[in-house]
Amino acid sequence: MTYGIHDSGLSLPLSLSDRQTAQTFAAQQPTPAKAEQVRLNTLAVLTMQHYLDLMDIPSDLAASDSWNPIMQVCTDVADLELPTKGRLECRPVQPGAQVMPVPPETWEDRVGYVAVQIDEAAAEATILGFVPLVSDRETIPLSELAPPEALLDHLAQPLPQAIAHLSTWLQGAINTGWQTLEELFNPPQLAPAYAFRLRHPGNTVRQGRRIVLGHNQPDLALIVEIRPQPEQVEIILQLHPLEDRAQLPHGLNLAIIDDATATPILTATATGTEDFLELQLDGTFGEQFSVQIHYNDLRLTQTFLI
């Protein structure tokens, strides 16, 4: 029953120029199926652009893949670039739909997903709801979406950038969304002291960020410790529960992914008895790698540039 979600939806008009833009993009597609896909994606993106404009949130259509003729033809994307925030995926749904389709090429690198119901006959679009993560699913039931205000709440937070620049940490910078351990483990008795005694005090830098698992599990802290060496950088990654005396849930997986091949090079899985998981690697400046946290169907990725 989607009665609830339609109650809290927000309807906005589809102007003539919106529909003309959508039709222009659609006319460039070689098959009817692609034309329909591009037309609806474009209308959904334009609806969100108008809404965000009303809310004084800047957006950049020209920087979005959905506005790029090559990407329109090669992928099913309906993204809207929000400067300093990230990309919002604006998925069109038909009136009466029960699910929001989410193509796999949009599972990563998104600040969130909105479902936009397109009613072309009424020249109207309704923002049905928002979800920040989709966890590798190709369809999300509309009943899982929160009202449009949840998008506003989410964008108002300081969001960590997709790529954390570790070299700036060595210069004392703290990236948005990252914190010192004192700030992250607040109150301080949450911090398991033994794990945080610096092994090599002096030139080690350490920051952490909060990871929200949901599923009634305690939030986690991803701690990254870097120690520059002459030829390389030593990196230690730890994953701790943020709740006092909690254990990491069974099946929680921490992995380091080689970005060049998209495959894991190191992984650790919690059996339910660990206080934390740890992985170490050595990297050289300029290298990029990603850390993935996997729990049930939830997959979170944080990319690092050394």
Add this chain to the structure above:
Amino acid sequence: MSDRDQQIRDLVTQACQHPPGSLLRQRYLTQVIRLVTPRLWREAVPYYPDALQKTWLYFCKNICNGYDPTLGSVPTWLNAYLKRRLQDGYNAVIKKTNTEVAPVRYDKDGEAINVIETVPDRRGDVEPLWEKVRDWAEADPTGELRQIHIKGHPEVNCQVLILRRLLSETSWQALADEYGIAIPTLSSFYRRQCMPRLRNFGETEGYIQ
């Protein structure tokens, strides 16, 4: 003033206590849009959505400095603006109808010839974009697309994925079944390694500014 009008006015007062772009102002304005929508004037004309779109913009930019509560309710204030935009829309249609006659030329005898301009059909002249992408991916002049592949699977490279995913023709599930690789791995690789190269191709070919 009705209860609903008072509720709307209270929300507006709350909204205007916060700066533009702040979360609370955004939330209050969103709620006001929901409540005012059913109270707005409706007309079944083609330019109605455009007039309404302008009205919402006007609302959000001016509610805190252009609305005088002593003059009436918020819906009344907005409807006045909406109707003026609808009038503009109507006037534009009339003007267009009056000027839209076939251009007339006169031949050497002074007779009028109706000249109907035709736009030449250029569709056949230019190679479609998707074909240019296909040709580029198939040719792979530097061999780069074939070289970049999923670890342990040299047959799953960017050339193959770009061609198979062109026009969204082959589903991710079909690719996952065929290669025995999970969809997240395939799509993650495609997004990180193949999509940037597609964008690059677009830039060098001048399709994107």
